[in-house]
Amino acid sequence: MSETELKGNGHCPAVVVDDEPTSGVSGSTSASEVLCALSPVGLLAELTHRCPLQCPYCSNPLELERVNKELTTGEWVSVMEQAGAMGILQVHLSGGEPTARKDLEEIVSAAAKAGLYTNLITAAVTLNRPRLEELVKRGLDHVQISFQDVDAENAERIGAYPGATQKKRDVAHWVTELGLPLTINAPIHRQNIHSVGRYIELALELGAQRLEVAHVQYYGWAYLNRAALIPTYEQTVESIEFVERERARLKGVLTIDMVVPDYYAKRPKPCMGGWGKGFMNITPAGKVLPCHAAETIGHLKFDNVKDRPLLDIWLNSEAFNAFRGTSWMKEPCRSCAFREIDWGGCRCQAMAITGDARNTDPACALSPYHGEMVALAHSEAAQPPKPFIYRNPHNAPSAAKSEQRPLVLAE
Amino acid sequence: MAETTSAGRLIVDQQTRPYLPSYLKLRHDPGRGRWVLLAPERILTPDETAVAVLKLCDGKRTVEEIAKALAAEYAAPVEVIAADIQELLQGLADKGYVRA
Numbered sequence: 427m428s429e430t431e432l433k434g435n436g437h438c439p440a441v442v443v444d445d446e447p448t449s450g451v452s453g454s455t456s457a458s459e460v461l462c463a464l465s466p467v468g469l470l471a472e473l474t475h476r477c478p479l480q481c482p483y484c485s486n487p488l489e490l491e492r493v494n495k496e497l498t499t500g501e502w503v504s505v506m507e508q509a510g511a512m513g514i515l516q517v518h519l520s521g522g523e524p525t526a527r528k529d530l531e532e533i534v535s536a537a538a539k540a541g542l543y544t545n546l547i548t549a550a551v552t553l554n555r556p557r558l559e560e561l562v563k564r565g566l567d568h569v570q571i572s573f574q575d576v577d578a579e580n581a582e583r584i585g586a587y588p589g590a591t592q593k594k595r596d597v598a599h600w601v602t603e604l605g606l607p608l609t610i611n612a613p614i615h616r617q618n619i620h621s622v623g624r625y626i627e628l629a630l631e632l633g634a635q636r637l638e639v640a641h642v643q644y645y646g647w648a649y650l651n652r653a654a655l656i657p658t659y660e661q662t663v664e665s666i667e668f669v670e671r672e673r674a675r676l677k678g679v680l681t682i683d684m685v686v687p688d689y690y691a692k693r694p695k696p697c698m699g700g701w702g703k704g705f706m707n708i709t710p711a712g713k714v715l716p717c718h719a720a721e722t723i724g725h726l727k728f729d730n731v732k733d734r735p736l737l738d739i740w741l742n743s744e745a746f747n748a749f750r751g752t753s754w755m756k757e758p759c760r761s762c763a764f765r766e767i768d769w770g771g772c773r774c775q776a777m778a779i780t781g782d783a784r785n786t787d788p789a790c791a792l793s794p795y796h797g798e799m800v801a802l803a804h805s806e807a808a809q810p811p812k813p814f815i816y817r818n819p820h821n822a823p824s825a826a827k828s829e830q831r832p833l834v835l836a837e
Numbered sequence: 838m839a840e841t842t843s844a845g846r847l848i849v850d851q852q853t854r855p856y857l858p859s860y861l862k863l864r865h866d867p868g869r870g871r872w873v874l875l876a877p878e879r880i881l882t883p884d885e886t887a888v889a890v891l892k893l894c895d896g897k898r899t900v901e902e903i904a905k906a907l908a909a910e911y912a913a914p915v916e917v918i919a920a921d922i923q924e925l926l927q928g929l930a931d932k933g934y935v936r937a
Contacts, residue, residue, distance in 0.1 A: 437887035437925050440932075441880050465868070467880055513868040515880055543862060543875040567860060568877040607860040607877045607933075635933045636877055678846030678931040683878075 442683070443468040443516045443705075465513040465740060469542075470707040470718060471505065473519060473533065476526040479549045480586040480816035481574060483613060483648035483655055486522065487721050488826040490819055491710040499529040501732060503536040505708060508736040510540025520547040522710070525557070531564055538565025545570060547611075550597035551590045558597065562604050569601045570609040570638070575617075576624040584617065586816055595632070602633040609636040614665065615655035616811060622665050626672055629680055637680060639669050641687040645719040645774055647817045650825055654814050658807040659690050689803040693764070694771025694787035701749035701773060706740060714739045716746055719774040723748075723783045749773050749783070756784050758792045781832030788833075798833050847930040849900060851919060853937045855926050856896030861934055863891055876934055890922050894935065900926065 475490040497505070509517060517537050524530055525548055537544045546561065550571045558569075571594055575581035578591035601608045610632065612618075612625040622639060629637040641662070642648045642655050657665075666686060673682045688695055698705050698717045707715040713728040714736065720726065726748055729739045740746060748754065752765050759770040770776075771787025779788040780795050788795035815821055849855065857863065862875040863883075872888045874881040883891060889910075893903045904919035911918070929935040 437890075437921075438874070438881050438883045438929065440876075440882070443878050443880055513866070515866065515873060515875060516878070518878075541864065545878065567862070567875075570877075605859060607858070609877055678933070679844075681933055 441467070441699075441704075465737065466704050466706050467513070467515045468518070468705045469509050469514050469516070470518045470520055470705070471502070471524075471533075472707065472709050472718065473502065473521055473524045473527045473530070474710045475522040477522040477549065477817075478526075478551050478587055479523070479574075479590070480818045481584060481613070481647075482651040482814040482816055483615060483642040484817040485643070485646055485648070485718050486817065487646055487719070488650065488822060489721075490822045495711040496527075497710065497712045497731070499532050501712060502529075502533045505712075505731055505736060506533065506536040506540045506542060508731075509537075510542055512737045512740070514542060516543040516545065518545045518547055523549050523552065525553050531557075531560055534561050534566050535564040538567075543567050548572075548597075549585070549587075549590070549594075551587055551593045553597050555600050558600050559604065562606060566606065568607050568609065569597075570611050571598055571601070572611040572613060573625070573628065574613065576621045576628050577618075580618060580621075584814075586818075598632040598634070607636070608632065608634040609638060610634045611638045611640060613640050613642055614657075615642045616657040616661065616807065617655070619657045619661050619665055622668055623672075626676070626680070626682070630676075635681060637682045638685065639665075639682060640685040641665075643685070643687070644689070645722065645778070647815070647825070649778060650815055650828065651812075653806040653809065654811040656689065656803055656807050657687070659804065661807075662687055662690055688772075688775075688787075688789035689799060691789050692791045694768050694775075694789040696768045697772035697775075697787070700769040702740070702746040703750070703769075706736075706746075714743070714745075716749070717774065720745065722774050723777050754784055756786075758790075759786050762792070777832075779833055794835060795833055798835070802833070847935070847937055849923055849927040849930055849935070849937070851899065851901040851904075851923065853900050853926070854896055854898065855894045855900065855903075855930075855935045855937050857891065857894055857934065858936055863888070874934070876932075879932075881934070886921070887925055890925060894926075896937070 474496055475486055524546060534544055544566050545568045546566055547570045573581060573594055574584040582588050582590050598608055610629045644652050648655060669682055669684050702716045707718045712731040714731060715728055726745045728745050729743045755770055759765050771789055773783045776785045776787050777783040779799055786793040788799040790796060815825060864873055864875060866873045872883050874883055889907055890903060893906060900923055904915055904922050908915035908918050926935050
C-alpha cells in the first residue's frame with residue numbers, strides 16, 4: 427500500500443481496514459480525544475473454524491476450535507452491539523467459513539443494526555443464491571471471495587475441494603448482480619505466483635472493485651508449510667513490480683491491494699498498524715486477540731467476551747497492553763527512529779523465529795536474526811516444494827504438537 | 838503514480854454528474870466527532886468541505902452546479918471551489934468511490 431494512495435485527497439484521507447495482518451489500521455491514542463477515539467475501528471470476527479476447504483496456508487491457529495466451543499448466536503449478537511457502541515466501524519465476518527454458521531443471518535442483522543460496515547469473507551463454495559440475497563437484505567455491505575488459483579485444477583488441488591472454482595464464479599456473479607461490491611482475494615505463494623496476471627484478468631471479468639494480491643504470511647498453517655509455499659526472491663520482486671505496473675494501468679478501474687511477503691524485506695511491516703491500536707480479533711470460542719496469530723505467543727492470557735465486556739478487554743486486558751506503544755521494546759527498536767512507524771514489526775514473527783516476542787521482528791535488517799531468516803527463505807525456495815500438510819481437523823492435533831524451534835544464532 | 842487514461846476510468850469534469858455507489862456509507866462517527874465514508878476494507882475521513890460536496894453528489898447536479906451551490910454557501914470564489922471539487926472527486930473516482 428503506497429503512502430500516496432493511503433493519504434488520498436487532502437480533503438478525504440483514508441485508512442485501510444484490511445483483514446490481512448499487514449498495513450493494518452490506525453486508531454488514535456491521543457488523550458485529548460474522547461474515549462471512542464481509543465477504540466479500534468476494525469473487528470475480525472472468526473465465527474467458526476469449520477471450513478470445506480483445506481488450504482495449507484490458512485491463517486487459523488494449528489489448534490482448531492471445536493463446534494461445541496463456538497459462541498452462541500446471542501453471544502455474537504452481543505459482540506456486534508458492543509462493537510458498534512464502542513466505536514468500531516467495520517466488521518470482517520470470517521472463519522473458517524463463516525457461512526457454516528446457520529445463524530449468520532442473525533449475526534449480519536445485529537452488525538448492520540449496530541452501524542457496522544459488514545464484510546463477508548468467504549470461500550463461497552457452500553453459499554447459494556437465496557441465502558446471499560437474504561444476507562444482503564439484512565444489511566451485508568461487501569463480499570470477499572478467495573480463489574486458490576485461477577487455474578481450476580491447481581486451485582482445487584491447493585484448496586482440496588473439487589468443483590470449487592465454478593461455485594466461486596457463480597457466487598461472484600450473484601454478488602455483483604445484487605449490487606454489492608466484490609473483492610477477489612488471491613493468496614499468493616510459489617505454487618500459484620505465476621498466475622498473478624491471470625488473477626487481474628479474473629477480477630476484471632467478474633466485475634470486482636478490488637483485488638487483494640495477498641502474498642502468504644508465514645504464521646500458523648503457512649509457517650508449518652513454508653517450504654511448500656515460499657517463492658524465490660526473484661519471483662517475489664517480479665510479482666510486486668508487475669502489480670505496481672498494473673495498478674497504474676488500471677487506475678480508476680480496479681483497486682489492487684498488495685500484501686507483500688516480508689522474509690525478503692529490509693524493514694518490517696507495521697503489523698496490524700501497531701499492537702492493540704486499531705484492530706481486534708475474536709475467535710470462534712470468544713477469545714479476544716490483538717491479531718489472529720497472537721495465540722502463538724504462549725505466555726499471553728486472552729480474555730473472553732463471555733467473561734468481560736469488549737471495551738474493558740480492549741482497554742485493560744493484559745494481552746492488549748503487553749505490546750501497546752513502545753515501552754515494551756528492547757534494542758534496536760527502543761532507540762530506533764522508526765519505532766512509531768513500524769511498531770517493531772510483528773510480535774508473532776519475532777516469537778516464531780527468535781523465541782522472544784519482544785525482539786525486533788526478524789524481517790527488519792537491524793535484527794540479528796535477519797540474515798539467517800533470509801538465508802532460510804532462500805534455501806527453502808530453492809528446494810523442490812515439500813508436500814502440503816493440509817489444514818483440517820485430522821492434521822490439526824499432530825500439527826499443533828509438531829516442534830517449531832526458533833532459529834538459533836550462530837556462535 | 839503515473840497518470841493514465843485507462844478504458845473505464847471516469848474522468849471528472851465540470852459537467853460530470855457524480856453520485857456515490859450504494860455500497861458506500863457516509864456516516865457520522867459520533868464518538869470521534871467526525872464524518873466517515875465507509876467503503877470495502879477502507880475508512881475515509883472526509884473533512885467538512887468533502888462532506889458538503891459528497892452530500893450534493895446525487896447524480897443530478899453537475900460538478901459546476903455543486904461548486905456554485907457551495908460558493909454561495911461559503912462566500913468563496915466559484916472557480917477555486919470548482920477546481921478543488923473536481924480534484925477531490927477525481928481522487929475518489931479513481932478509488933471507485935464516485936460514479937457518474
